[in-house]
Amino acid sequence: MSTRMVEVRAKVMKQNDLLAHSLRERFQQHHTCVVGLVSSPGSGKTAFLEKILTRLSQDHKVAALVGDLATENDAARLQRATPNVKQITTGTICHLDASMVEKALEDWHVGAIDFLFIENVGNLVCPSSYDLGEELRFVLLSATEGEDKPLKYPNIFNSSDVAILTKMDMAAAAEFDLSVVRRNIESVRPGMKIFEVSSKTGLGMEEVISFLCAQLEHSRQPISEK
Amino acid sequence: MSTRMVEVRAKVMKQNDLLAHSLRERFQQHHTCVVGLVSSPGSGKTAFLEKILTRLSQDHKVAALVGDLATENDAARLQRATPNVKQITTGTICHLDASMVEKALEDWHVGAIDFLFIENVGNLVCPSSYDLGEELRFVLLSATEGEDKPLKYPNIFNSSDVAILTKMDMAAAAEFDLSVVRRNIESVRPGMKIFEVSSKTGLGMEEVISFLCAQLEHSRQPISEK
Numbered sequence: 001m002s003t004r005m006v007e008v009r010a011k012v013m014k015q016n017d018l019l020a021h022s023l024r025e026r027f028q029q030h031h032t033c034v035v036g037l038v039s040s041p042g043s044g045k046t047a048f049l050e051k052i053l054t055r056l057s058q059d060h061k062v063a064a065l066v067g068d069l070a071t072e073n074d075a076a077r078l079q080r081a082t083p084n085v086k087q088i089t090t091g092t093i094c095h096l097d098a099s100m101v102e103k104a105l106e107d108w109h110v111g112a113i114d115f116l117f118i119e120n121v122g123n124l125v126c127p128s129s130y131d132l133g134e135e136l137r138f139v140l141l142s143a144t145e146g147e148d149k150p151l152k153y154p155n156i157f158n159s160s161d162v163a164i165l166t167k168m169d170m171a172a173a174a175e176f177d178l179s180v181v182r183r184n185i186e187s188v189r190p191g192m193k194i195f196e197v198s199s200k201t202g203l204g205m206e207e208v209i210s211f212l213c214a215q216l217e218h219s220r221q222p223i224s225e226k
Numbered sequence: 227m228s229t230r231m232v233e234v235r236a237k238v239m240k241q242n243d244l245l246a247h248s249l250r251e252r253f254q255q256h257h258t259c260v261v262g263l264v265s266s267p268g269s270g271k272t273a274f275l276e277k278i279l280t281r282l283s284q285d286h287k288v289a290a291l292v293g294d295l296a297t298e299n300d301a302a303r304l305q306r307a308t309p310n311v312k313q314i315t316t317g318t319i320c321h322l323d324a325s326m327v328e329k330a331l332e333d334w335h336v337g338a339i340d341f342l343f344i345e346n347v348g349n350l351v352c353p354s355s356y357d358l359g360e361e362l363r364f365v366l367l368s369a370t371e372g373e374d375k376p377l378k379y380p381n382i383f384n385s386s387d388v389a390i391l392t393k394m395d396m397a398a399a400a401e402f403d404l405s406v407v408r409r410n411i412e413s414v415r416p417g418m419k420i421f422e423v424s425s426k427t428g429l430g431m432e433e434v435i436s437f438l439c440a441q442l443e444h445s446r447q448p449i450s451e452k
Contacts, residue, residue, distance in 0.1 A: 004234050040266045042266055042375060094352050144368065153348075
C-alpha cells in the first residue's frame with residue numbers, strides 16, 4: 001500500500017474506533033448483549049445464527065443485523081427465526097464498519113433488545129480491523145476448512161473472544177483433526193474459549209445458549225457485584 | 227468509505243492496472259501461461275494446486291507463487307510437487323497485487339516457465355479488484371460452502387474466467403445442489419466454464435489438465451493462426 005493510502009486508512013480506522021466506542025457505551029447502558037460473528041464465506045454463520053435466534057427468542061428479545069456484498073437472502077433466512085432482522089448490503093466493501101451498524105439501528109429501540117447479533121461479510125481478513133462496538137466477537141471455523149486457518153489468519157482470531165467450530169457433523173468425512181485445530185487456536189490466542197457445534201444435528205448449541213445467557217446475566221449485575 | 231479514501235484507492239488501483247498490463251505483456255512474449263487462483267479460505271486451493279503441479283510437471287516447466295497473511299506452510303506443501311515455489315507473505319494485506327508478483331519474479335527467468343500459478347490470499351472479496359497480469363483466473367468454490375456464494379460474491383466470479391467446484395467427494399454429505407450452483411454461476415457470469423473436481427479422489431483433474439495444455443498450445447500459436 002502507498003504511504004498516502006496507509007495515512008488515510010489510519011484516519012478512517014480512528015473514526016471507526018471512536019464510533020464503535022460510543023456504540024459500546026450505548027449497548028452497555030441498555031444491558032443489550034451484542035455479539036459479532038465473523039468467518040470465511042460458507043462457514044455456516046447464517047445457519048448457526050438461525051438456530052441461536054430461534055432458541056433464544058423463546059425467552060428473550062432478539063435481533064440481528066446481517067452484512068453481505070449483495071443479496072438479501074440471509075435476512076430472509078433469519079426472518080424465519082425473528083422478524084427483527086435487517087440486511088446491510090455493502091456493495092463492494094469487504095467488511096461492516098461501525099457507521100453501518102449505527103445507521104441500521106436508527107429506527108430500532110436498543111433498550112428493547114436483549115441480544116443483538118451482527119453477522120459480518122464472509123471474510124477472514126478485513127473485518128478483523130473494524131470494531132463494531134460488540135461486547136463479544138465469535139469467529140466461526142468450519143470442520144471442512146482445515147486446521148491451519150488460525151495460523152494463516154491470526155488477526156481475526158486475535159480480534160475475537162470465542163471460537164465456534166461449525167459443521168462438526170462433517171468432521172470425520174473431512175478428516176478434521178480437533179487436537180491440531182485446538183493447538184493452533186491456542187498458539188495464536190491463548191486461553192480462547194472454543195465451542196464445537198453442528199447446526200444440522202444440534203450438537204453443542206445448548207452450551208452456546210447457556211454461555212450467552214450467563215453473559216447477559218453478568219452484564220445486568222450492578223458494577224459493584226462484577 | 228470516505229471520499230478521500232476512495233480517491234486514494236482509485237489512484238492505487240490505476241497504478242496496479244498499469245503494472246499488471248506490463249506483466250501480462252511480458253508473460254505473453256515468453257508464452258508463459260499464467261493462472262491466478264482465488265477462493266475463500268479453506269476451499270482447497272493448495273490441495274488442488276499440488277495435484278495440478280505434480281501432473282503438469284511430468285511434461286512442462288511449472289512454478290507457483292502463493293500468498294498468505296502469515297506462515298509459509300503452503301509453499302512447503304507445494305514444494306512436494308515442484309521446487310519452483312515462492313511464498314508471498316502479505317502481513318495484514320488481504321490480497322496480492324501486481325507489485326508483489328513483480329517483486330517475487332525478480333530472480334526467476336519467466337521465459338523458462340511454461341505454467342505459472344499464482345495462489346491468492348483466501349478471500350472472496352478484495353482480490354477481485356486487483357489484476358495480477360494473469361492470462362486466466364480460476365475461482366474455486368468448495369461443495370461444503372453452499373450454492374449461494376456466486377450471488378453473494380458476484381465481483382469475484384465476474385473477475386474470473388473459470389469456476390472450479392472443489393471437494394466434490396463431499397457434495398452428497400453437504401447436500402450440495404449442483405443444478406442450483408450452476409444456475410447461480412450462470413446468472414452472474416453467463417457462459418462461464420465450470421469444472422467439478424476432487425483433489426482427494428482425482429475426479430475431474432484430467433479435464434483441467436487438458437484445458438490448461440490446450441490453453442498453452444493456443445498461446446504459442448502465431449497470432450495469425452489464432
